[in-house]
Amino acid sequence: MATMPAYLGKAADAEASVAPAVARPGNDPYRLRPLPLDDVLFYSKRIDNSRLVRAADPRARGACWNAVGAAAVLLVLLAGTLVPSLAGRLEGYKLEALKGEERRLLDERRTLELQEAELLSPDRMTRVAERQNLVAPKPGQVVHLNGAAANGDFALVK
Amino acid sequence: MLERRLKWLAGLVLIWGALIFSKLVSLQALHHRQYAELARSRQEQVIRILAPRGTILDRTGAPLAMSVPTQAVIVNPQKVPDLGVAADILSMVLAMNRAELYARLEAARESGRGYFLVKRKAAWEEAQRLRGMRFDWIEISSGNERHYPNGPLAAHILGGVDFAEKGNAGIEKSLEGDLEGKPGEERILTDVKGRGVDSVEEWEPKPGAALTLTIDERLQFVAERELAAQAEAKGAHSGSVVVMDPRNGDILAMASYPPYDPNLPPGPGDNPEARLNHATSVPFEPGSVFKVITLAAALETTRLRPETMIDCGRGSITLFGRTIHEAHGGYGVISMAQVLAHSSNVGAIKIGMTVGEARMNEYVRRFGFGEKTGIPLPAESRGRVRKLERWSKVSLPSISIGQEVSVTGLQLAQAASIVADGGLLVRPRLILKKGGQAVEAPAPVRVIQAETAIAMRQMMEGVVMPGGTGYPEARLEGYSVAGKTGSAQIFDVAAKHYTHTYNGSFIGFAPLNNPAIVVVVTLNGTHGNLGFGGRAAAPVFHTVATEALRILDVPKDLPDEPPPTQVADNSAERDDLAIADLGSPGPNILEEGEEGAPASAPEGGPTVPDFTGKSMRVVLAEAAERGLLVIPAGSGVARLQFPPAGAALRQGERIRVRFSR
Numbered sequence: 057m058a059t060m061p062a063y064l065g066k067a068a069d070a071e072a073s074v075a076p077a078v079a080r081p082g083n084d085p086y087r088l089r090p091l092p093l094d095d096v097l098f099y100s101k102r103i104d105n106s107r108l109v110r111a112a113d114p115r116a117r118g119a120c121w122n123a124v125g126a127a128a129v130l131l132v133l134l135a136g137t138l139v140p141s142l143a144g145r146l147e148g149y150k151l152e153a154l155k156g157e158e159r160r161l162l163d164e165r166r167t168l169e170l171q172e173a174e175l176l177s178p179d180r181m182t183r184v185a186e187r188q189n190l191v192a193p194k195p196g197q198v199v200h201l202n203g204a205a206a207n208g209d210f211a212l213v214k
Numbered sequence: 215m216l217e218r219r220l221k222w223l224a225g226l227v228l229i230w231g232a233l234i235f236s237k238l239v240s241l242q243a244l245h246h247r248q249y250a251e252l253a254r255s256r257q258e259q260v261i262r263i264l265a266p267r268g269t270i271l272d273r274t275g276a277p278l279a280m281s282v283p284t285q286a287v288i289v290n291p292q293k294v295p296d297l298g299v300a301a302d303i304l305s306m307v308l309a310m311n312r313a314e315l316y317a318r319l320e321a322a323r324e325s326g327r328g329y330f331l332v333k334r335k336a337a338w339e340e341a342q343r344l345r346g347m348r349f350d351w352i353e354i355s356s357g358n359e360r361h362y363p364n365g366p367l368a369a370h371i372l373g374g375v376d377f378a379e380k381g382n383a384g385i386e387k388s389l390e391g392d393l394e395g396k397p398g399e400e401r402i403l404t405d406v407k408g409r410g411v412d413s414v415e416e417w418e419p420k421p422g423a424a425l426t427l428t429i430d431e432r433l434q435f436v437a438e439r440e441l442a443a444q445a446e447a448k449g450a451h452s453g454s455v456v457v458m459d460p461r462n463g464d465i466l467a468m469a470s471y472p473p474y475d476p477n478l479p480p481g482p483g484d485n486p487e488a489r490l491n492h493a494t495s496v497p498f499e500p501g502s503v504f505k506v507i508t509l510a511a512a513l514e515t516t517r518l519r520p521e522t523m524i525d526c527g528r529g530s531i532t533l534f535g536r537t538i539h540e541a542h543g544g545y546g547v548i549s550m551a552q553v554l555a556h557s558s559n560v561g562a563i564k565i566g567m568t569v570g571e572a573r574m575n576e577y578v579r580r581f582g583f584g585e586k587t588g589i590p591l592p593a594e595s596r597g598r599v600r601k602l603e604r605w606s607k608v609s610l611p612s613i614s615i616g617q618e619v620s621v622t623g624l625q626l627a628q629a630a631s632i633v634a635d636g637g638l639l640v641r642p643r644l645i646l647k648k649g650g651q652a653v654e655a656p657a658p659v660r661v662i663q664a665e666t667a668i669a670m671r672q673m674m675e676g677v678v679m680p681g682g683t684g685y686p687e688a689r690l691e692g693y694s695v696a697g698k699t700g701s702a703q704i705f706d707v708a709a710k711h712y713t714h715t716y717n718g719s720f721i722g723f724a725p726l727n728n729p730a731i732v733v734v735v736t737l738n739g740t741h742g743n744l745g746f747g748g749r750a751a752a753p754v755f756h757t758v759a760t761e762a763l764r765i766l767d768v769p770k771d772l773p774d775e776p777p778p779t780q781v782a783d784n785s786a787e788r789d790d791l792a793i794a795d796l797g798s799p800g801p802n803i804l805e806e807g808e809e810g811a812p813a814s815a816p817e818g819g820p821t822v823p824d825f826t827g828k829s830m831r832v833v834l835a836e837a838a839e840r841g842l843l844v845i846p847a848g849s850g851v852a853r854l855q856f857p858p859a860g861a862a863l864r865q866g867e868r869i870r871v872r873f874s875r
Binding site for chain 2: 145148149151152153155156160163164166167169170173174176177178179182192193194195196197198
């Protein structure tokens with residue numbers, strides 16, 4: 057039969073046994089030498105497999121679901137590895153931004169404290185008081201009601 | 215055949231796999247460190263975290279010096295690809311003039327500069343915008359800048375810092391170790407866009423310690439204002455005021471004239487004297503204020519007492535070829551207390567000669583002269599007191615009147631505190647708290663006996679009473695005061711003689727019985743009679759002491775309206791004669807007659823002497839000597855008497871004398 061192995065085998069033999077042209081038998085001087093693989097004929101064989109039915113294999117179905125399950129587990133594992141890392145990174149962004157914001161606010165507070173000190177300087181207070189026609193109290197004129205150190209809170213002017 | 219082919223295929227696959235595996239090993243194992251370093255260099259940034267310098271506060275917590283953060287924008291003109299674009303970006307972000315900026319950038323590039331300061335103090339938002347642009351030719355430098363929000367207030371105490379924020383004067387320099395912050399370091403992991411993902415603090419930044427001074431900002435302002443005004447009015451070239459609490463040594467104010475602003479760097483035309491602290495670094499001959507030490511030494515080591523009579527002669531004394539004159543004529547025979555009140559040079563010299571060289575030297579040093587007070591300010595002068603073996607024959611009389619010795623204003627304040635604090639020496643201090651922890655006050659050391667201190671206080675009160683050299687400028691309304699004036703002639707070193715310019719001084723404390731403040735005022739380079747201590751320095755004492763007593767809420771010990779006294783308008787002399795003829799004031803409780811007193815006085819009977827201005831001891835001694843009966847009321851110095859001076863005394867009648875401080 058002209059199957060592939062036969063063909064391959066023939067081809068190998070044909071290659072291996074390449075010989076010079078053999079002289080024709082004496083009784084037919086005009087007969088051509090046979091061509092290589094002259095006696096090999098290919099033909100198409102129609103095979104009707106329409107009545108062929110795959111036999112039911114219950115184990116294959118389970119294997120399919122197993123594969124799906126395995127893939128799902130792999131996915132979960134992968135997500136479980138990547139998602140925390142991603143979440144950590146996102147939280148890291150927020151944290152660093154908050155740290156920067158904290159530093160900025162602390163610096164801003166120092167700047168504001170300086171401005172406050174400049175506004176409350178004795179020289180400026182004196183000039184403002186003079187503009188408002190205010191004078192410094194005399195000794196004993198101011199009575200501090202809370203009894204604490206003289207810090208200006210809750211004072212009574214006699 | 216097939217098998218051979220399969221084998222070949224398998225071999226190829228294996229080789230390919232091996233190559234991949236070997237590359238993996240090469241990357242992950244052999245060159246791991248190299249690639250990890252490369253990754254770290256690109257992903258990690260090391261950031262230096264600046265630590266602010268410690269804030270300096272006054273005793274009430276008001277900031278006197280503080281550091282604020284700054285962001286400086288720096289550009290490398292050589293790396294800028296397009297100056298026009300750079301000027302556009304920078305001017306837009308930093309709100310600067312585009313044309314001017316472009317011109318400056320161009321000039322910097324042409325001159326080959328690799329560093330160009332665009333804006334020294336950029337806002338944080340501006341700096342962040344520029345950082346986000348990630349240009350390699352822009353650098354944002356973070357730093358701190360020192361500010362003194364009150365300008366020249368307490369500049370001589372605070373000092374200043376240089377461009378590297380290192381202290382170069384005052385407290386900033388002497389306590390640099392405490393004020394200096396230690397920067398920290400942080401490693402930041404960044405993503406491809408340079409955003410921080412994680413950070414690890416390698417070293418935590420340590421801010422400088424906050425220092426709380428003993429200075430009261432309000433009092434410091436008043437002291438500086440009054441000193442400046444009086445110095446300009448009297449033509450003084452320099453001066454100082456020290457206000458101190460004698461009980462614990464707290465320096466409440468220390469002013470120096472001329473002033474300067476530490477926010478401004480020194481300029482070429484500045485007065486170099488302005489940066490000197492005249493209260494601690496510039497000694498001077500104290501003059502008559504030093505008589506306090508002379509008399510204290512006499513009370514401690516001799517039999518002299520406040521009532522001991524001293525012959526002050528006709529106004530001059532010649533010793534060892536040197537003639538020393540009184541400031542205002544001759545006083546004749548007066549008590550030791552009156553020697554101080556009138557500031558008699560002759561009297562003080564005689565008292566000093568009685569003390570002797572060795573004991574005078576001992577007490578001068580006991581009072582802290584000739585050595586530093588230990589205050590934490592750089593360049594403090596110890597003044598100058600010659601060693602005993604180097605004293606000449608005229609040294610003792612000279613030192614007795616405050617010459618041939620040089621002292622600082624702070625040393626005078628320390629000495630006055632000894633008298634005010636009952637004879638105890640408390641070292642002056644400037645630091646109240648360091649980093650929130652209170653600094654312990656120094657332990658007192660006894661210098662003179664308590665009785666000596668009390669006697670000195672009473673004698674010093676006479677200086678501000680009628681007839682004293684400090685009257686009426688140094689008197690305080692509602693408070694008893696003790697003090698001493700000084701008017702030392704300034705020695706011209708080049709010409710080698712004393713000039714007619716003065717160091718006018720006043721040292722004083724109030725109230726008398728439990729002094730809460732000591733104030734020392736010095737004006738250098740005053741002229742004429744109006745440049746004497748009583749006229750130049752005492753008015754400053756009056757204002758500063760009044761304000762100090764108000765701020766400290768010290769209760770008054772005298773009535774608000776002092777007994778009315780009149781003084782002859784004579785700036786040169788203040789002797790008792792000018793006020794002895796005054797009539798008594800309106801009806802007073804002492805004018806009520808005593809029950810059972812005789813109806814009329816016999817003719818030729820004794821007359822009532824004038825006790826006004828004399829201490830109780832003197833009054834009682836004088837009355838006993840004359841055989842008179844005195845009913846004293848109160849304590850201190852005689853203010854009112856009944857019958858009045860000069861009235862005829864009835865037989866058996868007693869004289870009521872009212873004393874107060």
